[in-house]
Amino acid sequence: MGQLATCYLQNIITQFSGPCCVSSVAHAVALQGLHQPSRCHQPSLYCSASPSPLSSSQLSQPVPNQPLQHFASLWKNCCAVPNMHSFGYRANALLTFGITLLALMCGMASFSDNINSPSPSAHVQVLNINWFQKQPKGNDEVSMTMNISADLQSLFTWNTKQVFVFLAAEYETPKNSLNQISLWDGIIPSKEHAKFWIHTSNKYRFIDQGRNLRGKEFNLTMHWHVMPKTGKMSADKIVMPGYRLPEEYR
Amino acid sequence: MDWQGQKLAEQLMQILLLAFAVVAFATGYFMASFQMMIITYFGGVALTTLVTGPNWPFYNRHPLKWLDPSEVEKHPKPQPSASSTSKKKPVKK
Amino acid sequence: MGWIGDTVDSIKSIQIRQLLTQAVSLGMIVTSALIIWKALMCITGSESPVVVVLSGSMEPGFKRGDILFLHMNKEPIRAGEIVVFNVDGREIPIVHRVIKVHERQDGEVDILTKGDNNYGDDRLLYAQGQLWLQRHHIMGRAVGFLPYVGWVTIIMTEKPIIKYILIGALGLLVITSKD
Numbered sequence: 001m002g003q004l005a006t007c008y009l010q011n012i013i014t015q016f017s018g019p020c021c022v023s024s025v026a027h028a029v030a031l032q033g034l035h036q037p038s039r040c041h042q043p044s045l046y047c048s049a050s051p052s053p054l055s056s057s058q059l060s061q062p063v064p065n066q067p068l069q070h071f072a073s074l075w076k077n078c079c080a081v082p083n084m085h086s087f088g089y090r091a092n093a094l095l096t097f098g099i100t101l102l103a104l105m106c107g108m109a110s111f112s113d114n115i116n117s118p119s120p121s122a123h124v125q126v127l128n129i130n131w132f133q134k135q136p137k138g139n140d141e142v143s144m145t146m147n148i149s150a151d152l153q154s155l156f157t158w159n160t161k162q163v164f165v166f167l168a169a170e171y172e173t174p175k176n177s178l179n180q181i182s183l184w185d186g187i188i189p190s191k192e193h194a195k196f197w198i199h200t201s202n203k204y205r206f207i208d209q210g211r212n213l214r215g216k217e218f219n220l221t222m223h224w225h226v227m228p229k230t231g232k233m234s235a236d237k238i239v240m241p242g243y244r245l246p247e248e249y250r
Numbered sequence: 251m252d253w254q255g256q257k258l259a260e261q262l263m264q265i266l267l268l269a270f271a272v273v274a275f276a277t278g279y280f281m282a283s284f285q286m287m288i289i290t291y292f293g294g295v296a297l298t299t300l301v302t303g304p305n306w307p308f309y310n311r312h313p314l315k316w317l318d319p320s321e322v323e324k325h326p327k328p329q330p331s332a333s334s335t336s337k338k339k340p341v342k343k
Numbered sequence: 344m345g346w347i348g349d350t351v352d353s354i355k356s357i358q359i360r361q362l363l364t365q366a367v368s369l370g371m372i373v374t375s376a377l378i379i380w381k382a383l384m385c386i387t388g389s390e391s392p393v394v395v396v397l398s399g400s401m402e403p404g405f406k407r408g409d410i411l412f413l414h415m416n417k418e419p420i421r422a423g424e425i426v427v428f429n430v431d432g433r434e435i436p437i438v439h440r441v442i443k444v445h446e447r448q449d450g451e452v453d454i455l456t457k458g459d460n461n462y463g464d465d466r467l468l469y470a471q472g473q474l475w476l477q478r479h480h481i482m483g484r485a486v487g488f489l490p491y492v493g494w495v496t497i498i499m500t501e502k503p504i505i506k507y508i509l510i511g512a513l514g515l516l517v518i519t520s521k522d
Binding site: 223 | 443448
Binding site: 102105 | 259263264267268271274281283284287291295298302303304305
């Protein structure tokens, strides 16, 4: 128990105080997406940006108190013999053991996904080449209409949050050993939606790097990416070979 | 909380949490619902907190018995053989 | 009077010992945390093996506050993988999904990414005039996922006062605690 507490404390110290790992924490904290301004790398801003009335109101927030208690007892746990004589110590022991078990359960849930052996099926039909031309820049571009039907129900387990599915055109050209171009994608939120049929033109532009598409044979590959509620992500695919583009622009 | 009570509290906590973890995992797995597992487990944690958190009376059934001061005066210089009896009552393990 | 002096001395020496013990064990904790982090870096081959998601551009897969475990190896990058990449002139890494791959015979690769929750692809996010990502932009690919845990870090970053209070209180406890 004491060792576990030490481990948690180590995590906490790594995360927060870390003079030891400034760069790593900066990176960890800084994985910011699209629209938000960076607030990660200017510690000097913090001091000037927190006037005293604000800080006093934040002081009165109940949030930091509980972790504080936790830290204190964690600290004692790894220095001294753990005991159960006060509420704080009991709460700490409970929290440490509880979190450990929760992590264990999540690990087992993630592991239980391996037992599932999925047997998905997919079928794609290219109905029409809408247009096929050379761009002004000299790259070939094609637009097509497809019929996609798939049954991915067997991919869903109790630990599955969503399945991301996409259809990619894959082909080889003299310049490139592999081209993968996503044509359509979708997010399947639950098992009920996992058996679907869709009639669509390509969602993303099918542009080659060069002009190699005339008469080109290509594979359509149905990829899926299973996102778990917790744990390891997994991916797989079905390759459907034998599609061919027309010999002439149209 | 006395010494026996502390031991009891720690054992109760571990056994209860472990039992709830097993039950929660089984419930979640067989109902195919991750949410169910989390709810069951947190319910168990709450119950365990209720059982082992407060200083309930049943943790205090083995209070330490200290000798009366007058008893000590009768034996001003405790002998090495008698020293264990003049100190606090040894805790049963 | 001699035994009083002895007692004072022993108390003094105990305090010094306690102080030293505490300082040493605190140092041990900090250094072993560093060791663990560096070992993770070596094993995963990524310079930051654990990252926190800060935006909703990958919802509903990844939400703000989720933790991703990264892995970096020599295997080629393929469409559909979720990668973390750095764009020149932008200090914050981005985590998005690969939608197009053009791999040359010599292993050079052109990659286009898109966030699951974004309408268009990422060319607007790349540097001016940049059409493709190359291999050296990629920091790692996401292999594992843990929900909500990253909120601790986000709160610490956005409300630094809480962080300072925590560090201060922890330090105070370390100094004053006696067992």
